Amino acid sequence: MSQPSLGMGLLVVLALAGAAQAASIKPWLCPPKQFDSVAGFDLAKFISAPWYVQKQTVLKYQPASSLFCVRAKYLPIDAKNLTKGVRVCNYANTGAVNKAPVGTCLAQAGVAAPAGKGPSFEMVALPWPVRRSNPDTAASKLLVGPTFQLAGKTPDDLAKPPAPGQPRAAGPYWVVAVGPSKTPALGYDWAIITGGAPSQATENDACLPSLKNDDGFWLFSRVPVAPKAQLDAMLAAATALRLDTAALVPVTQAGCTYAGAA
Template identity: 30%
Template sequence: MKIFNTLLLLTFTCVASQNTSTTFLGRNCPPDGFDSLNEFDFEEFISARWYSIEQKKVLYQPLSQFYCVYADYELADFCPFCLGRPKITVFNSARKGSVTGEVRSVNFRAVVPFPRRHPARANVGPRFLPLGLSRSTNYWVVDAGSYTDILANEPRPSGVPYEWAIITTGRPNREGDDGTCYTRGGMWIFARDPEPDPAVIDAVRNRATELGLDVSQLLPVEHAGCVY
C-alpha cells in the first residue's frame, strides 16, 4: 500500500505541476523561451544508466532518500494505447537513510507523446495507467551534452554522447531566489557517472541558472560508497 500511494502521489504531483496558473505563482515564471530540447537523440539518452547528482526535494522522494539514486530506461515491447509513439520502461532506485540503507525502487512506464514536435518530453507514471491516452507531459530534458563541452561552455555538437542532463517536470512555474524559477514536481541534474568531476557539476549548475532555474532547490545526492 505504501508503494501504491507513492506511485499515485508521483503521478498527480507531476501533472499538477503542469496545470497550475503561472500568473498566480510567479510573475517571472516560466522564464522567457524556456523549452525542452528540440534536437534530441532519444535512443542515445536511454542507452545507459543515469545517476542523479543533484535534485529537488519532493514529497515522493524526501531528503532521507538522497542516496545512490539512479534511473535505467529501455524501450518497452508493449503499450496498447501508445499508437506507435516511443514507449519506455523506467526503473528508479534509491536508498533510505544512508548508502547502505534500505533500497527503495519503483518501476514506471513512459511514452513520448509528440516525438517529432517535442522529442525530449515524456509522460511518466505507474504501469497500470494508460499513458498513451494522457495529454500531460511531466518529464522534460531541457539540456544535455558532454562533459568536455559543458566545461568549455560550448553547445553540444551533433553526435557527441549525452554525459549530463538537466531535467524538469515541465515548465518551472514557481518563483524562487532572485526571480529564478522551479517546478514543484521535481528538477534533476543527471550524469552518466555517479561521481563526476566537481567542475562538471558546477558547470551544469551554471547552465541551469542560465536557463532561469533556481539551483538553490537542487540538493546533492550521496553516491560515495554506493553498491548498485
C-alpha cells in the same frame, strides 16, 4: 509591555516579514520566456546507459531520507520502436548508502521492499505528443506514470490538463539541457531534467517546476560522482535557464553498490 502585547508585536513582525518575502517574488517571471526542452534530442542514446542523480529538489515521493545512491535506468519496451515507450527503473537507498533499497523495478530484480514501504511497481515513460509541442523539441519530452494508470490511455490523453479535482495519470519529464559526450553511443554525459516548464517563482528571481504538483528538478550524470567541472557546467546551464539551483540538495553517491538496481 505586557505579555499579550509582546505576542501581538511578534505576530505583526512575522506578518510583515511574510509580506515582504511575498512581495519579493515575481510570479510573472515563470515560466521564463522561450523556455523549452532540448532540440534535436536522441532518446535512444539518452537511454543507452544508467544515469546518476547529483543534485535534486526534495519531493514527497523522494524525501531527503532517500537521497542516497539515486540512479535511473530506462529500458525500451520495443528497441525498434521507442514510440511504445520505455520502462522507468528508479533506484535509491533510504537512510544511508547501501541501505534499504527503494524504487521501481525492484520486484523484478528480486529485491524486497523495506519494512513499512509498499511493494515495487512498474513505471513507464511515453513520448509527448508532437502536436502539443514544438516539433523540434517534442522528442525530449516524456510523460511518466505508473503502468497501471497509463493503461488504455494515449499520450494525447495524458498530456491534457486533468479535470478539476482529478489527479494526473502521468507527469511531465523534460530534458532541458545536455552535455555532449565524446563517446558516440552515449550521446550525452550529463542532463538536466525538469517536471515540465518551471511555473513556480522563487524569491531568487528564478523558477522551479510546480510545487503543487510535486514536479521535480534533477541534475544527471553518467558517472556516480560527477567531476567538479561537469557539476559546475550543469549549475551554470540551469542558472542560464532561470532555474533556482538554491533549491537543489546533494545526493550521496560515493561508495554506492546499487545492489538490486536494474
